[in-house]
Amino acid sequence: MAKPTARPTAGGYSVQSLGTGAVSPHERTDFWSEHVASYQTRMDFRYAESESFRGEMTRQRSGTYQLVTWECDPVEYVRTPGLVRQDPEDGYRFLLPFSGELLLRQDDREARLAPGAGSLLTLSAPCRVLNGQSVSGAILSIPAQEIDGPLNLKAPLATGIDLTTGLGRVVNTMILSAYQEREDLTTAQFDAVLDRVVELLCMLATGDDRPDAPGHLTEVEAMVRRHVRDHAADPGLTGTSMARALGWSLRQIQLALQRVGTTPRDLIREERLRLVRDRLRCADCENLTITDLAYASGFSSASALSTAFRQRFGVSPREMRGAAAG
Known part of the structure; x- marks a missing residue:
């Protein structure tokens, strides 16, 4: 049976490609089923x-995200x-066809789904995906x-997200x-791009990109x-300091963030x-200690960072650094 080709890149990000072309005809569906299940779920x-x-499919993967492109x-x-x-x-999956049609239930x-549309679905509930011709x-x-x-909810299937104009096209x-740039990305770059993609998907799924959405609060949230992205390392960053810097009241900021299930x-x-x-x-940043990183990133101490980091990512900062170095 043919083996997939894989190319690891810096910091744990990897790119892997495989196809049925070199597989014996009677093994092709088993080959496909095995790899799709290992990439997704049973x-x-x-x-x-x-x-x-x-x-054929190509998988790009980091410790946080996975992007699989396929044709079959x-x-x-x-x-x-x-x-x-x-x-x-x-977890969730966001599907978008480049050609042909997908049927989701x-x-x-x-x-x-035809080209130009996408859908978000959860794998914590039964579902069917029919891959057409x-x-x-x-x-x-x-x-x-x-x-x-x-x-701020367990998201249901978000269907028919328009990817042809506006935020969807972005x-x-x-x-x-x-x-397209898979061979030239690092782990940090791959995660940074998909962090932004997911943030925008949440806006699309809730309809915050519509002209009739509560425009002012959407503008405040954005x-x-x-502002938080630009000033996260400032230890003095708070909801109050944001309100003062941006010229809005703290209540406006709280309401804007409450709509999307978070707080300052x-x-x-x-x-x-x-x-x-x-x-x-x-x-x-390899020369920086965990304590240095904590202070340089706005945390009050290394222990405060370690506690929050483990709660968010399931590992300590030291463990993630070791995995990246390995």
Whole structure:
């Protein structure tokens, strides 16, 4: 059986490509099922044809995100109630076809996706994805907390997200560019791009990009996020200092962030943790101790950083640095 080709890059980011071209005809569907399940989660696979099946895919992966682009013959992927119980998976997937049509079913809802549209679905509930004839596309794996927190709910299937204009087109372009530049990205760069993609997806899923959305609060939220990103390392950054710097009341800022399920304090902590994560993976910051990183990223102490970091990422800063170095 043919082995996939893989190229690890700096800091744990890797690019892997595989295809059925060099696989014996009678092994092709098993080959495809095995790798799709290992990249995503356990599913049932229903193939229109077996020995003539053809498929290729490329996976880009870091410790936080995974982006898989694929092209294959017709196949139906089924996440049954039994598989949901046996193999829990609380993450999300954002699907967008480049060609052909995908049919998605979840929670008694159905979405037909053609190029220019995308959908967000959860794998913690049963679902079906029918890959039609001559379909190619991308599927972005997103940790549950990146969606549940900003949307302040367990997100249902968000269907028919328009990727042809406005914010949707920006998202589509960013995902496509992340794939096209796959060989030249570092872990920090890959994660930074997809952090922004997920942030924009949350706005699309809640309709915050619509002209009739509460425009003022949306504007406040966008400006606050930009301000926090630019000043996360400032130990004096608070909701009050943001309000003073941006010319809004603290109440306006609190209301804008409440709409997307967060607070000034939580937003500041999240951006600081992402800043530390990126610096832990950056070769230029290898000489900084964890204490140095804590103070340089706005935390009051190394212990405060370590506690918050483990709660957010499941490992300590030292452990993540060791994994990146390995």
